Amino acid sequence: MIVPVSYYLVLSAILFGLGVVAFVFKRNVITVFMSIELMLNAVNLAFVAFARAHNQLDGLVFVFFVIVVAAAESAVGLAIVIVLARNRESLNVERVNLLKF
Amino acid sequence: MPILSHLWIILALPLAGSAINGLLGKRWPKSAVNSVAIGAVSLTFLAVAELVREFFQLAPDRIPYVGDYFTWMIAGPFRVDFALQVDQLTVVMLLVVSFVGMLIHIYSTGYMAHEGGYYRFFSYLNLFMFFMLTLVLAANLVVMFVGWEGVGLCSYLLIGFWFLKKSAADAGKKAFITTRIGDFGFTVGVLFVFATFQSIDFQTIFKSLAANPVSEGLLTTICILLFTGAVGKSAQLPLYVWLPDAMEGPTPVSALIHAATMVTAGVYMVARMNPLFSRAPIAMLVVAIVGAITAFYSATIGLMQTDIKKVLAYSTVSQLGYMFLGCGVGAYAAGIFHLMTHAFFKGLLFLCAGSVIHAMGDEQNMMKMGGLRKKIPITYWTMLIATLAIAGIPGFAGFFSKDEILEAAQSGPHANFILWLLGVAGAALTSFYMFRLIFLTFFGEPRYDEHAVHVHESPKNMTIPLMILAFCSIFGGWFAAPKLIGGIDHFSTFLDPVFTMYAPSAPPPAESAASAGVALAHALISWPVFVAILGLLVAWWFYIKSPETPKRLAKSLHALYILIFNKYYVDEIYAALIVRPLLWISTHVLWHVVDERVIDGTVNGVATVARESGGELRKLQSGNTRSYAAWVVVGAVCFTFLLLLVLGMR
Numbered sequence: 074m075i076v077p078v079s080y081y082l083v084l085s086a087i088l089f090g091l092g093v094v095a096f097v098f099k100r101n102v103i104t105v106f107m108s109i110e111l112m113l114n115a116v117n118l119a120f121v122a123f124a125r126a127h128n129q130l131d132g133l134v135f136v137f138f139v140i141v142v143a144a145a146e147s148a149v150g151l152a153i154v155i156v157l158a159r160n161r162e163s164l165n166v167e168r169v170n171l172l173k174f
Numbered sequence: 175m176p177i178l179s180h181l182w183i184i185l186a187l188p189l190a191g192s193a194i195n196g197l198l199g200k201r202w203p204k205s206a207v208n209s210v211a212i213g214a215v216s217l218t219f220l221a222v223a224e225l226v227r228e229f230f231q232l233a234p235d236r237i238p239y240v241g242d243y244f245t246w247m248i249a250g251p252f253r254v255d256f257a258l259q260v261d262q263l264t265v266v267m268l269l270v271v272s273f274v275g276m277l278i279h280i281y282s283t284g285y286m287a288h289e290g291g292y293y294r295f296f297s298y299l300n301l302f303m304f305f306m307l308t309l310v311l312a313a314n315l316v317v318m319f320v321g322w323e324g325v326g327l328c329s330y331l332l333i334g335f336w337f338l339k340k341s342a343a344d345a346g347k348k349a350f351i352t353t354r355i356g357d358f359g360f361t362v363g364v365l366f367v368f369a370t371f372q373s374i375d376f377q378t379i380f381k382s383l384a385a386n387p388v389s390e391g392l393l394t395t396i397c398i399l400l401f402t403g404a405v406g407k408s409a410q411l412p413l414y415v416w417l418p419d420a421m422e423g424p425t426p427v428s429a430l431i432h433a434a435t436m437v438t439a440g441v442y443m444v445a446r447m448n449p450l451f452s453r454a455p456i457a458m459l460v461v462a463i464v465g466a467i468t469a470f471y472s473a474t475i476g477l478m479q480t481d482i483k484k485v486l487a488y489s490t491v492s493q494l495g496y497m498f499l500g501c502g503v504g505a506y507a508a509g510i511f512h513l514m515t516h517a518f519f520k521g522l523l524f525l526c527a528g529s530v531i532h533a534m535g536d537e538q539n540m541m542k543m544g545g546l547r548k549k550i551p552i553t554y555w556t557m558l559i560a561t562l563a564i565a566g567i568p569g570f571a572g573f574f575s576k577d578e579i580l581e582a583a584q585s586g587p588h589a590n591f592i593l594w595l596l597g598v599a600g601a602a603l604t605s606f607y608m609f610r611l612i613f614l615t616f617f618g619e620p621r622y623d624e625h626a627v628h629v630h631e632s633p634k635n636m637t638i639p640l641m642i643l644a645f646c647s648i649f650g651g652w653f654a655a656p657k658l659i660g661g662i663d664h665f666s667t668f669l670d671p672v673f674t675m676y677a678p679s680a681p682p683p684a685e686s687a688a689s690a691g692v693a694l695a696h697a698l699i700s701w702p703v704f705v706a707i708l709g710l711l712v713a714w715w716f717y718i719k720s721p722e723t724p725k726r727l728a729k730s731l732h733a734l735y736i737l738i739f740n741k742y743y744v745d746e747i748y749a750a751l752i753v754r755p756l757l758w759i760s761t762h763v764l765w766h767v768v769d770e771r772v773i774d775g776t777v778n779g780v781a782t783v784a785r786e787s788g789g790e791l792r793k794l795q796s797g798n799t800r801s802y803a804a805w806v807v808v809g810a811v812c813f814t815f816l817l818l819l820v821l822g823m824r
Contacts, residue, residue: 097803105799166799173797 081122088115102154102164106147113143177221178228181241181258184268185307187218192300199293208283211296215279215303219272226265237261237671238377240313251372259313259376263672266510267310267442270517274434275303277639281525282426284636285532295335295424302328306435310442315364315374318443322360322407325436326353332431333423345419352416356406363399370396380449380676390454397450397457401464404440408494411468415745417491421483425528428483433490433524434517441497441513445506449676452504458588462502466583466596469495471742473603477610478739481538482527485611489564490520492600496579499597503589505582506673507666511654512575514665518650519563519572522643526557529632529640530615537622540614547616549629552637554616556644561612563647565605566706571651573703576601578654578666580702598701605709613717 092112099105117136124132154164161168177183191214199207232239238261246254260268279299286295305328309321326349334346364374370388371379404410409417420432431437444451444461451458469492476488493516500509531538533550547554563570566577580601583594631637653665716724728735737743794805 093807097800097807100800105803169799170797173795 078122078126082119085115085119085122088112088118100165100167102157102166102169105166106150106154110143110147113139176228177225178232178239178260179241181225181260181311182243184218184221184225184272184311185258185304187214187221188300188303188307190214192297192304195293195300196297199297202293204283204287204292207293207296211300212276212279212283214300215272215276218303218307219276222268222272225260226269229260229265234671238264238313240377242313246316252368254314254316254374256317257313257375258311258317260311261672262669263442263445263510264310266514266669268307270514271303271306271310271435274517274521274643275306275430277642278426278430278434278521278525281429281528281636281639282424284633285426285528286424289424291335295332298328298331298335299427299430302332302431302436306439309439313376315367315376318446319360319364322403322439322443323357325431325439326350326357326407329353329420329431329436332427333420335423335427339422342422345416345422349416349420352413353406356403356413358402359399359406360403363396363403366392366396366399376446383449383453384676388453390456393450393454394457397447397454398460400447400450401440401444401457401461404443404498405464406440407443408437408440408498409491410440410464410495410498411471412744414468414472414491415748418484418487418741421481421487425483425524425531428487429521429524429528432487434521437490437494438497438513438517441494441501441509444498444501445510445672448501448506448673449678451501453678455588458502458504459590460502461498462583462588462590462593465495465498465500465502466593466600467495468492469499469600470596470603471495473600473607474738475741476607477603478735479607480541482530482540482543482611482615483524483538485540485607486520486523486527489523489604489607492604493520493564495600496576496597499583499593500579503579503582503586503593505579505586507663507669508575508578508582510669511651511665512572512579515563515571515575515647515651518643518646519560519570522556522560522640522647523564525636525640525643526553526560529553529636530557532632532636533629534622535627537627540611542622543615543620544618544622545616545620546629550631552631552640556637556640557616558612559644560647561608563651565608565709566601566702567710568703569648571647571649574651574654577700577702578663598705601702602705602709605706606713609710609713610717613713617718618721 089112092108092110092115095108095111096105099108117139120132120136120139124130124136157169158164191210194210195207199210229237229239238259240257240259242255242257244256246256248254279296282295282299286292289295302325305321305324307321309318309325312318312321330346330350333349334343336342337346367379368374370392371382373379373382406413417432417437421428423432451461472488472491472495476485476492479485479488493512497509497512497516500506500512529550530543530546530553533546533553534543537543559570563572566573580594580597583589583597584591653668654663657663740746
């Protein structure tokens with residue numbers, strides 16, 4: 074039996090929503106970072122589902138791009154997190170608010 | 175014909191002198207400044223003399239000679255050329271301006287020798303000569319207007335020459351603003367001329383006027399507007415108030431600008447526009463009335479002044495009135511004749527007054543002089559000659575010119591008994607106040623501290639111009655003398671072509687020449703001569719014979735005395751009616767409301783809105799990552815909804 078595409082989309086939306094909520098409300102930088110990954114992967118899921126439903130490769134190509142970007146992003150991001158942890162001895166985003174008016 | 179074909183040289187010389195002294199003279203010694211300034215005006219005078227020689231060789235049909243140098247501006251049909259012209263009237267004016275100007279320049283080297291800003295003074299004086307010659311040489315109204323405004327500017331600069339003195343700076347402003355009222359009328363008049371004749375060129379206007387008659391109402395309007403300018407420039411009623419104040423300037427300036435040349439520009443302009451005025455009898459009458467009333471009115475003020483220069487200032491206003499009276503009754507040549515003789519004797523009077531002031535150590539009050547006759551004999555004799563000339567004593571220059579004006583007012587084609595009466599009464603007053611000045615200054619007992627004031631005759635560079643002008647004050651009027659013994663009046667015959675070329679109708683036939691003896695007797699036994707001698711005698715009675723009489727008279731006619739002593743309160747009336755309301759409106763409406771509330775309010779309001787909204791918006795940048803994240807989410811949600819909405823609408 075073939076799972077209808079709407080099921081994938083609902084799952085993708087739920088995962089994306091969880092990612093958004095975690096992104097906004099979590100204080101730990103690593104958690105915020107993980108929630109971004111969660112959102113990216115939710116979108117990846119939607120891409121794959123559409124690609125399969127339409128029998129096209131475009132969506133899959135997009136997914137590879139997203140994975141590459143996510144890998145690069147996590148490399149840069151984790152480097153920032155390490156510097157942050159060294160300088161502030163904390164991973165709380167609320168303590169990093171120097172850049173303001 | 176070197177000068178006639180290069181008329182611009184006459185203008186370039188004083189302009190160059192002014193520029194050289196103004197730009198470089200500050201560091202130069204006085205002798206260098208002198209040689210530039212005197213050199214420039216002397217060369218100008220020589221150029222004018224050469225011009226006159228060439229002019230007399232011109233064929234009559236080439237007069238007026240016009241030199242057109244370049245087109246200054248073109249706008250549609252409006253076209254102004256920088257063009258200069260020479261005709262008989264120009265020649266007379268050029269000679270007067272350059273000759274008297276040169277003498278006064280020389281005199282100034284003595285008078286201003288101890289003053290600061292020496293180079294500045296001579297730079298202004300040369301600049302004045304440039305503008306005055308431009309005014310006189312102009313071949314169209316716009317170039318004339320350049321000279322007209324330029325002399326006004328120099329007048330302002332020179333009245334306020336001692337600008338650290340508040341009264342001098344104020345007098346300069348007063349002169350500039352008061353004449354500006356007249357100039358407004360003049361400008362509108364020029365526009366009317368262009369609208370009517372499609373040209374501002376003198377010869378084109380006059381030719382078109384002679385060919386196609388213009389309605390008299392329009393001509394009257396134009397003439398009255400132009401005359402308004404003359405009223406301001408030549409200090410006639412009701413705009414004369416600036417001239418007495420202009421005496422704040424150095425005395426040579428009063429002599430050159432406020433007696434001999436600039437203030438006569440109005441008379442020159444009226445004479446120049448004579449074809450228009452001759453066709454507008456009402457305007458002529460206005461000119462004559464204003465002239466006659468001014469001549470009488472300011473003579474009455476002159477009776478009571480104690481400042482030696484103020485007496486001469488009111489006298490100048492009065493004499494200018496005579497010139498306008500002459501023009502107004504159609505005797506333009508007589509008006510210009512009086513302009514010329516007046517330039518000699520009034521220039522001389524001012525220079526003598528300057529010499530007296532110099533001798534007294536900057537004292538101008540005649541009540542603190544007296545008995546100077548023996549101490550400064552050259553000044554005394556030259557001033558006496560000038561006084562005899564202005565009073566109209568037979569044989570002196572003023573007699574001939576004033577007599578011609580009054581004769582035209584009495585028996586000319588536009589004769590008017592009341593105007594004549596005002597003129598004769600003014601002549602009596604003139605004689606009285608001038609001899610009062612002489613008696614108070616040079617006769618009687620000294621009324622100053624003889625130990626404190628060292629009275630001394632002026633140096634040669636001041637007295638020689640006095641003597642030359644004294645010579646002119648006697649013989650400058652003798653051009654007209656042959657008329658009295660049955661001959662012709664050389665001066666008015668010379669000027670005649672200017673005033674008859676475009677005259678509305680053939681000039682009236684020359685009155686049958688009376689036999690020589692009758693004409694002479696008629697001129698000598700006439701009212702002007704009689705009242706002049708009467709004025710002399712009354713002044714002698716009042717100030718030499720019985721000095722108590724004026725005081726008793728002042729007591730018995732107290733109200734009149736106070737009224738005239740305070741110059742009819744005209745300055746106070748102008749202040750109450752015009753100056754103070756204008757200041758009030760400027761301060762309380764234009765400044766505090768329009769400027770501060772409306773203009774500043776708008777500008778500041780815009781700035782305040784930008785600053786306040788910016789101040790609120792910048793609070794969004796909290797530095798808090800989570801709030802940024804929340805905004806990103808909000809933005810994404812809004813954008814998504816918008817997208818769905820648009821897609822749903824399709």
